[in-house]
Amino acid sequence: SQQGEEDPQALSIQEGENATMNCSYKTSINNLQWYRQNSGRGLVHLILIRSNEREKHSGRLRVTLDTSKKSSSLLITASRAADTASYFCASGGEQAGTALIFGKGTTLSVSS
Amino acid sequence: EPEVTQTPSHQVTQMGQEVILRCVPISNHLYFYWYRQILGQKVEFLVSFYNNEISEKSEIFDDQFSVERPDGSNFTLKIRSTKLEDSAMYFCASSFSGWGTEAFFGQGTRLTVV
Numbered sequence: 001s002q003q004g005e006e007d008p009q010a011l012s013i014q015e016g017e018n019a020t021m022n023c024s025y026k027t028s029i030n031n032l033q034w035y036r037q038n039s040g041r042g043l044v045h046l047i048l049i050r051s052n053e054r055e056k057h058s059g060r061l062r063v064t065l066d067t068s069k070k071s072s073s074l075l076i077t078a079s080r081a082a083d084t085a086s087y088f089c090a091s092g093g094e095q096a097g098t099a100l101i102f103g104k105g106t107t108l109s110v111s112s
Numbered sequence: 113e114p115e116v117t118q119t120p121s122h123q124v125t126q127m128g129q130e131v132i133l134r135c136v137p138i139s140n141h142l143y144f145y146w147y148r149q150i151l152g153q154k155v156e157f158l159v160s161f162y163n164n165e166i167s168e169k170s171e172i173f174d175d176q177f178s179v180e181r182p183d184g185s186n187f188t189l190k191i192r193s194t195k196l197e198d199s200a201m202y203f204c205a206s207s208f209s210g211w212g213t214e215a216f217f218g219q220g221t222r223l224t225v226v
Contacts, residue, residue, distance in 0.1 A: 033214060033215075035217075040201075040222075041219060041220070042203060042217045042218055042219040042220050043155065043203065043205075043217040044217070045214040045215065045216065045217075048213070048214050088154075088155060090155075098160075098168060099145055099157045099160045099168055100145075100157070100215055101157060102147075102154055102155035102156070102157070103154065104153075104154040105154060105155075
C-alpha cells in the first residue's frame with residue numbers, strides 16, 4: 001500500500017503561529033497532494049507536488065517533498081482561525097489512472 | 113468555477129436495502145472515483161473509472177458495490193444490500209488525466225444505514 005500517514009494527529013495553535021504537518025508514504029509516487037476538509041464537508045485540493053520537485057509554495061502554504069525519506073510536510077504560515085480543519089496528504093502512484101491514497105489526516109485547531 | 117455535485121446530501125436507508133448515490137463530475141474530466149469516509153476515520157479509496165470501465169478497485173469494493181456511467185454526465189455508485197457498516201460519507205471525485213493532476217471532490221453523501 002502506498003498510504004500516506006500524517007503526524008501529528010492533532011495540532012492546536014494560536015492565530016498567527018505557524019502550523020507544520022508531516023506525511024509519510026510507503027511506495028514510489030508520481031506526486032503527493034494535500035487536501036483540506038472542514039468538519040462534515042468535502043475535500044478541497046490545496047497543493048500538488050511532483051516527485052521531481054522538492055518544494056512548492058501557494059500563498060501561505062509551503063510544501064516540501066523528500067522522496068529519499070518518502071515524506072512530505074505542509075507548513076501553514078501565519079495561521080488564522082479559518083484554517084481550522086483536517087488536513088490530509090494523498091499519494092498519487094506512478095502508473096496512470098491509479099487512485100490517490102489518503103492518510104489519516106491531521107486535525108488543526110487555530111484559536112483566536 | 114466547475115464543481116462535482118453529489119445527490120442526495122444525506123440518505124437514510126434500512127439494512128438490506130439498495131441505495132444509489134449519484135454524482136455529476138466536472139464535464140471535461142475523464143477519470144472518476146468513489147471514496148468513503150467512516151465518521152472520524154480516514155478517506156478510503158473504493159473505485160476508479162475510466163473509459164466506461166473500472167480501472168482500479170480496492171478490497172472494500174466487493175460484489176455488493178457497482179458503478180455506472182449511465183449517460184454522459186452522471187456517475188453512480190450502487191450498494192446492493194446495505195449493511196450497518198456501510199454507514200459513511202461517500203465522496204465522488206473526478207480528474208482530467210487521472211495521473212499527476214488534482215482530483216476535485218464533491219461535498220459528499222452521508223449514508224446512514226439503520
